[in-house]
Amino acid sequence: MRTTGALCLAAIALAVSLSALTIGAILSTALLVGPAATALRLTARPGLVIMWSALIGLAATWLGILLAFDSYYWPPARQGWPVSFFVVALVLLFYLLTLMRPPARGATPGRG
Amino acid sequence: MFSGFMTNTWVVASIVAVVAGVVGFFVVLRGSAFAADALPTGAFAGAAGASLIGVNTLVGLSVFSLLGALGIGWLGRRARHDVAVALALVAMLGLGALFLSFTTEYEPEISSLLFGEVLGISVNEIAPVAALGAVCILAIMVLYRPLLLSSVMPELGEARGVRAYRIEMCFLVVLALATSMALPVVGALLIFSLMIGPPAAARSVTDRPLLAMGLSVVLALVTVWTAIAASYQTNWPVGFFVGAIGAVCYAAGRGWTALRRTRLTRSAGTAGPAGSNGSAGPAGSADARARGILA
Numbered sequence: 222m223r224t225t226g227a228l229c230l231a232a233i234a235l236a237v238s239l240s241a242l243t244i245g246a247i248l249s250t251a252l253l254v255g256p257a258a259t260a261l262r263l264t265a266r267p268g269l270v271i272m273w274s275a276l277i278g279l280a281a282t283w284l285g286i287l288l289a290f291d292s293y294y295w296p297p298a299r300q301g302w303p304v305s306f307f308v309v310a311l312v313l314l315f316y317l318l319t320l321m322r323p324p325a326r327g328a329t330p331g332r333g
Numbered sequence: 334m335f336s337g338f339m340t341n342t343w344v345v346a347s348i349v350a351v352v353a354g355v356v357g358f359f360v361v362l363r364g365s366a367f368a369a370d371a372l373p374t375g376a377f378a379g380a381a382g383a384s385l386i387g388v389n390t391l392v393g394l395s396v397f398s399l400l401g402a403l404g405i406g407w408l409g410r411r412a413r414h415d416v417a418v419a420l421a422l423v424a425m426l427g428l429g430a431l432f433l434s435f436t437t438e439y440e441p442e443i444s445s446l447l448f449g450e451v452l453g454i455s456v457n458e459i460a461p462v463a464a465l466g467a468v469c470i471l472a473i474m475v476l477y478r479p480l481l482l483s484s485v486m487p488e489l490g491e492a493r494g495v496r497a498y499r500i501e502m503c504f505l506v507v508l509a510l511a512t513s514m515a516l517p518v519v520g521a522l523l524i525f526s527l528m529i530g531p532p533a534a535a536r537s538v539t540d541r542p543l544l545a546m547g548l549s550v551v552l553a554l555v556t557v558w559t560a561i562a563a564s565y566q567t568n569w570p571v572g573f574f575v576g577a578i579g580a581v582c583y584a585a586g587r588g589w590t591a592l593r594r595t596r597l598t599r600s601a602g603t604a605g606p607a608g609s610n611g612s613a614g615p616a617g618s619a620d621a622r623a624r625g626i627l628a
Contacts, residue, residue: 309426
């Protein structure tokens with residue numbers, strides 16, 4: 222059990238360092254917590270939760286990069302908006318959208 | 334060290350220490366250290382926004398920390414508490430990233446907001462800090478009994494008609510006010526250590542709430558005063574000393590508990606379970622253990 226805990230912590234550390242590269246050290250929390258919390262409200266099956274979580278994370282990052290690239294032409298002109306802002310905003314948007322509907326059958330509302 | 338411009342520093346830092354000691358006691362008791370960390374860090378983004386549109390920093394801090402507190406409370410009803418805090422935190426920080434990317438002339442103010450600028454406080458800053466501090470202390474005094482009950486035994490509180498959700502909201506708002514008051518003085522990253530270190534140390538020494546709260550205020554005051562004096566002498570940042578002394582306080586408190594526990598088990602082995610220590614009776618120690626788990 223202790224080995225499992227240590228391995229899990231190591232995996233979290235790796236994930237943090239990866240997402241810190243993408244959207245910064247402080248905002249890496251958003252990518253680590255947001256998609257998983259959203260997925261936990263969608264379904265109760267662990268495998269599906271992980272898949273949904275990865276998909277939502279991917280969608281938020283890709284869309285975020287796209288929007289940040291496009292925002293170069295938004296006001297104030299000739300200055301892009303930060304990628305991290307868009308990623309966080311999308312992650313939160315997805316989560317708030319799942320709050321609109323009741324949690325899936327078996328998905329415990331207290332969990333995500 | 335006590336010349337004219339330093340007087341403001343001593344006054345404001347003392348107010349901050351008293352408020353942090355009182356509010357921090359409940360932060361530790363309720364186990365909401367993550368919220369106490371998230372609110373200042375997120376409110377920092379409010380300062381960035383305020384400087385962007387040219388408003389007083391304190392306004393930006395208050396608005397953001399209050400919004401953060403309401404967001405944590407609102408989400409906390411629908412999601413697990415730590416998830417709610419994390420999402421509220423990243424929402425504020427995301428906005429902060431946006432504001433910071435729009436401003437250009439912000440660098441020195443950032444570091445002073447993150448790590449505190451206690452040595453350059455003007456007279457005009459005393460009044461708002463004192464007013465906010467008074468509101469915080471007053472709110473804690475009014476809420477004292479229901480807050481204590483719902484922190485230690487939420488189920489019993491509900492049975493007695495204390496709504497845990499309402500209490501949580503009120504407490505988060507008080508925490509937000511304390512945050513925005515203390516943030517410009519000790520910094521976003523260090524108000525946290527002032528709110529956790531002294532109360533945690535005080536709670537490991539005694540189980541009586543009022544005594545622990547008083548002790549936590551005293552420890553916070555000593556921490557801040559020592560930190561200012563040391564910072565004045567060495568020219569090192571105040572934040573470093575606050576953090577270091579807070580950690581030392583907590584280590585001392587834990588050491589005290591460990592010492593007392595070994596003495597207790599030893600005396601229990603020779604003289605039976607009813608030890609000589611007042612709080613060492615079986616009921617007292619069980620209660621203490623329950624609260625230890627809560628914290």
